[in-house]
Amino acid sequence: MGFKVLAQSLATAMVAALLVPGAAGAEPLLVGGYTGGGGQGIAVYDFDARTGHIAARPQQVMPASNPSWLTLSADKHHLYAVNENSDGQPDPVGRASAYRVDPRSGRLAFLNRVGSLGAEPTHASLSHDGRFLFIANYSVAADPGGTLAVAPVLADGRLAPVVQIKTHRASMVDVDRQASPHVHSVVSSPDGRFVFAQDLGADRIQIYRYDAAHPEHPLSALPGQPFLALPPGSGPRHMVFAPGGRQAYVTLEMAGAVAVLDHADGHLALRKVIPLTPPGFAGKVGAAALHLSPDGRFLAVTDRGTDNVLVSFAIDPADGSLRQVDRHAVDGVQPREFTFSPDGHFVLVGNQGSDAIVVFRRDPQTGVIGEKVQTVAFSQPSALLFLR
Secondary structure, eight states: OOHHHHHHHHHHHHHHHHTSTTOTTOEEEEEEEOSTTSOOEEEEEEEETTTTEEOSSOSEEEEOSOEEEEEEOTTSSEEEEEEOOOTTSSSOSOEEEEEEEOTTTOOEEEEEEEEOSSSOEEEEEEOTTSSEEEEEEOOSSTTTOOEEEEEEBOTTSOBOOOOEEEOOOOOOSSTTTOSSOOEEEEEEOTTSSEEEEEETTTTEEEEEEEOTTOTTOOEEEOSSOOEEEOOTTOOEEEEEEOTTSSEEEEEETTTTEEEEEEEETTEEEEEEEEESSOTTOOSOOOEEEEEEOTTSSEEEEEEOTTTOEEEEEEEOTTTOOEEEEEEEEOSSSOEEEEEEOTTSSEEEEEEGGGTEEEEEEEOTTTOOEEEEEEEEEOSSEEEEEEOO
């Protein structure tokens, strides 16, 4: 065996040794996806933060139907997944599932599952006090349309049946995609007093007050300004707040853009809409995921369609405005979701259309994405979540 071949073999063996499931120093990575194409449920991988490599095999696969979104409790002891089911699937009922999490390994133990009282739930988040799970029932079909559902969280982490349902009025701008409401995500304000439901079918962000003192109906419409209207046909999808909570950013899926909002005491105002595509782009768009970098200095957003890129912005700490610093191809199709490694040195992109998770290096100081590190086969990935 030549020296070069021997060196390569030793390097491969060293990486494999570092990625033994449950090995010391490994970061637990939870991955969810759609199960119609061969996926089995929620996979728990080990991620080596030194090399940027995901282990070749998961240490656990928890069987679940279409676990398309994952949410951790504040103490990381419980995980909640939506089961994006609807008519025509093996399980035709939309659901939300609760799991207990081993804080060291990330391994899961099933607790219980409840109906979401809607079709195709695509997102969920917890109230800041951890007492309720807010579920976004998207519902591709116009009838019954999408809803916001509220399920109590019990003391042991299990879910109780849904106690409240909220529905909205569709915009009807796009007759194919906006003939009914389609709630795509639900996010609380940083102080936990308000809840925002991004409704793609309504072209609105619905705004609610949260009051745990009324456990049968903890959400009520914000008086005076119960919603923020967004550009017609833009299709709001996901929201994240800037550090400090005075600004928020929302992906406009159908417009292929990100909106910059000002926020004060539950009220929102649209400041600016920033296209994710370059001038003259004539292909299909589909803005999807957006997340802050671990240090809160950058915002990254994916665009799908024929674009398939991750666009990175620097956040102005004074006023929350955005300045594009990078636009990087994701080496795949339909980047539905992504996540940063806890130290910000890597970004992991879930390419739903090409059945793979792609890991890229990232410069935490500039926000610029670097070389590809690894591609891991995974059927239709849609949620990636580190345990810390």
